[in-house]
Amino acid sequence: MALTPEPVRVGVWPFVRLKLRITGNGLRGRPARIVMFVLGLIAAGLFAVLGHTIFAVPGLLDRPEVGEILFPFGGAVLILGWVFLPLLFFGVDNTLDPAQFALLPLRRRTLIAGMGVAALAGLPALATFAATLGMVTSAAQLGGPAAALAGLAGVVLGLVFCVALSRAVISAFATALRSRRARDLATIMLAVVAASIGPLELTLLGVLNRADWDSVEVIARVTGWTPLGAPYTLGLDVAAGRAWAVPLKVLIVLAAVGGLLWWWSRTLEQAMVGTAGGSRGRTGTTDARGPVDQLLFRWSPRSRFGALTAREVRYWWRETRRRAALVTLGMAGIFLPISTAFAGGDGSATGLAFVVGAIAPIALANQFGYEGSAYATNLATGVPGRLEVHSRAAAHALFTVPLLLLVAVVTGLLTDRPGDMATQFGTLLATYGAGLALVLPISVRAAYALPDTTGPFSLSSGGGFSKTLPGLAALFGALIAGVPVLVLTSFWPWLGLPAGLVYGAGAYLLGAHLAGTMLDRRMPELLAAVTPR
Amino acid sequence: MSLRGLVKHFDTRLAVSGVSLEVPAGSFFGLLGPNGAGKTTTLSMAVGLLRPDAGQAVLLGYDVWHSPAEAKALVGVLPDGVRMFDRLSGPELLAYHGLLRGMPADVVDQRSRDLLDVLELGSGNRTLVVDYSAGMKKKIGLACALLHAPRLLVLDEPFEAVDPVSAALIRDILQRYVSGGGTVVFSSHVLEVVERLCSHVAIMSDGVLRLCGPLAEVRGERPLQDVFVQVVGGRVATGSELAWL
Numbered sequence: 001m002a003l004t005p006e007p008v009r010v011g012v013w014p015f016v017r018l019k020l021r022i023t024g025n026g027l028r029g030r031p032a033r034i035v036m037f038v039l040g041l042i043a044a045g046l047f048a049v050l051g052h053t054i055f056a057v058p059g060l061l062d063r064p065e066v067g068e069i070l071f072p073f074g075g076a077v078l079i080l081g082w083v084f085l086p087l088l089f090f091g092v093d094n095t096l097d098p099a100q101f102a103l104l105p106l107r108r109r110t111l112i113a114g115m116g117v118a119a120l121a122g123l124p125a126l127a128t129f130a131a132t133l134g135m136v137t138s139a140a141q142l143g144g145p146a147a148a149l150a151g152l153a154g155v156v157l158g159l160v161f162c163v164a165l166s167r168a169v170i171s172a173f174a175t176a177l178r179s180r181r182a183r184d185l186a187t188i189m190l191a192v193v194a195a196s197i198g199p200l201e202l203t204l205l206g207v208l209n210r211a212d213w214d215s216v217e218v219i220a221r222v223t224g225w226t227p228l229g230a231p232y233t234l235g236l237d238v239a240a241g242r243a244w245a246v247p248l249k250v251l252i253v254l255a256a257v258g259g260l261l262w263w264w265s266r267t268l269e270q271a272m273v274g275t276a277g278g279s280r281g282r283t284g285t286t287d288a289r290g291p292v293d294q295l296l297f298r299w300s301p302r303s304r305f306g307a308l309t310a311r312e313v314r315y316w317w318r319e320t321r322r323r324a325a326l327v328t329l330g331m332a333g334i335f336l337p338i339s340t341a342f343a344g345g346d347g348s349a350t351g352l353a354f355v356v357g358a359i360a361p362i363a364l365a366n367q368f369g370y371e372g373s374a375y376a377t378n379l380a381t382g383v384p385g386r387l388e389v390h391s392r393a394a395a396h397a398l399f400t401v402p403l404l405l406l407v408a409v410v411t412g413l414l415t416d417r418p419g420d421m422a423t424q425f426g427t428l429l430a431t432y433g434a435g436l437a438l439v440l441p442i443s444v445r446a447a448y449a450l451p452d453t454t455g456p457f458s459l460s461s462g463g464g465f466s467k468t469l470p471g472l473a474a475l476f477g478a479l480i481a482g483v484p485v486l487v488l489t490s491f492w493p494w495l496g497l498p499a500g501l502v503y504g505a506g507a508y509l510l511g512a513h514l515a516g517t518m519l520d521r522r523m524p525e526l527l528a529a530v531t532p533r
Numbered sequence: 534m535s536l537r538g539l540v541k542h543f544d545t546r547l548a549v550s551g552v553s554l555e556v557p558a559g560s561f562f563g564l565l566g567p568n569g570a571g572k573t574t575t576l577s578m579a580v581g582l583l584r585p586d587a588g589q590a591v592l593l594g595y596d597v598w599h600s601p602a603e604a605k606a607l608v609g610v611l612p613d614g615v616r617m618f619d620r621l622s623g624p625e626l627l628a629y630h631g632l633l634r635g636m637p638a639d640v641v642d643q644r645s646r647d648l649l650d651v652l653e654l655g656s657g658n659r660t661l662v663v664d665y666s667a668g669m670k671k672k673i674g675l676a677c678a679l680l681h682a683p684r685l686l687v688l689d690e691p692f693e694a695v696d697p698v699s700a701a702l703i704r705d706i707l708q709r710y711v712s713g714g715g716t717v718v719f720s721s722h723v724l725e726v727v728e729r730l731c732s733h734v735a736i737m738s739d740g741v742l743r744l745c746g747p748l749a750e751v752r753g754e755r756p757l758q759d760v761f762v763q764v765v766g767g768r769v770a771t772g773s774e775l776a777w778l
Contacts, residue, residue, distance in 0.1 A: 286657035290642035291624035307632035311618060318620040374616045376582055381633040382605040524584040
């Protein structure tokens, strides 16, 4: 007879132990991961020390007015970092995936508490806590033990708010991204946001240079009354004799945390069943054309080359990771010259545009990894290596060469030297060709499997740093290889376009030939390398 | 298809140790074995997707590793667990396969439409293969393998995750293909299907070929299930342990 056990009361410690155990098992016997973990440890330690020092400065120098601005803004940046950094760069900490608890008889309240506490037991939380303790140091210097106590309470509250906010946002995000289309869209959006950070930073710096400090102080005071800044101003308030503000601000933060936990618990349930019910694809509209015309473009030759190129072009658009790479490249291509031109010095704008030609081929450094084991199709049908390499480069060039032309035109217009456009385009082609020549053999020799995931968060978390090193080396190689053409154009600008074209095409042909013969010898090994395990 | 002494190591593990196999032309050949027996590894080496550490694979008289172009032109492959170019729609994927095989565009169109209609995938269907159900993915994979009318079909787990109606359809297509002179080699662990379809079977476990021959000889008087369990070993019944269940 089956027993029906009483619902057990589970505390939060099993969750914490589970998380630590999973982290430990993930490291066992994997030196590369241990190295990454230690590097993460060092980075977190540096962050903690640096943050602590910065936040302790107002107290040590006895300058409370600096703290009045630094604390709310610094705290708000930290909190926003908790939301956006995992989404953009690090990937979400999914050590404890709610879906794994779906079948266990746990109350939602237990689950929330457990997962929340488990999230606190991690490097980011510890580093944030250590860094913000600097504010307590400041408060103690400025206002004695009472201020320090209030500051400590605020810092702890702030940490809880960070964790609750990031968990709630990520959970809601994960729920919203159940369908493949939504996930694809989110990946692109994240790429756009990530690519626009650089230009934003430059703009922000420009604004700060001209800002007047009165308005900054007002904004800081207002921020101090929002949940973003409230926890971090408690100590200062006591030190400045505004102790009456403390209970109000604590209430604000507590209400915000409560609201977030409620939101999280709503979406958590959906996240738990999320993996069970897969997304159903739309039954698409019908297309009356023949299959061949559906695949090929009007201009494609009706041959193997045409089929390979058409498939690559469609993949650059339909495969999200590739489209994200294209979007990032586009943003870099347009905004690098623009933002440096605004920052002043048109010489640097020309120089940065030159870099775009070298960045462009990097998207191909792991071109076989994007499609993974689907490469078996080309292997089973016996596509020769040269044809494979040429068709892939042709599809990439279809997107890239117009972009390079655009970069040359934009740079020419911005620097007010339209005559230089052709020269600029020539040097871009030279670096692009040289980059391709370096990247194509790398894509055959140093291919690696990308995680076979449907999540949009694996944008940059997969792969590992060491695997992307050959691509970075190719970037610098292409820059160096482009220098001769750059030098040539500084003497005879009119030579830029023809020389760049010939130089780039020659380099490309050499690299493609090398990569093609290499591929002919290594096809099964390449397939094995890009097949996710 | 003829395999001679195929060996494959993965790191230190021996996945396939010296498999030799003769598949007679015109036979319907079932490769059986439990999970992890080395079926997929063997078939991958046979069609040139995985380089063996030792041994030879000869398809219709051509060595896969010495004259790959000729050998691959005569074979249709449905690899298991291998993603297709799934960001294409079904018709696009078929056209891609056809053009890669060097077929004229009008023949590709004609045959793709036929296959899509017979397999009920729809020749104007714009849904991407990534959004297909598991059964539909198997069917489009089979269509890709059949498109160039190969003389040998190598199918890895063609009946896995396929609903009964589609399975019957696939069985019918394969039977017609064999009666027209083609050769089918497929792996499976669904014994009923193998018993119903195959003229020849081979049983693998732990990377070694245990039994091989015409179905009647291998089976004798017993059901194939009993032969399989006896050859492979392993437990099929519980003792007194789970009394609390």
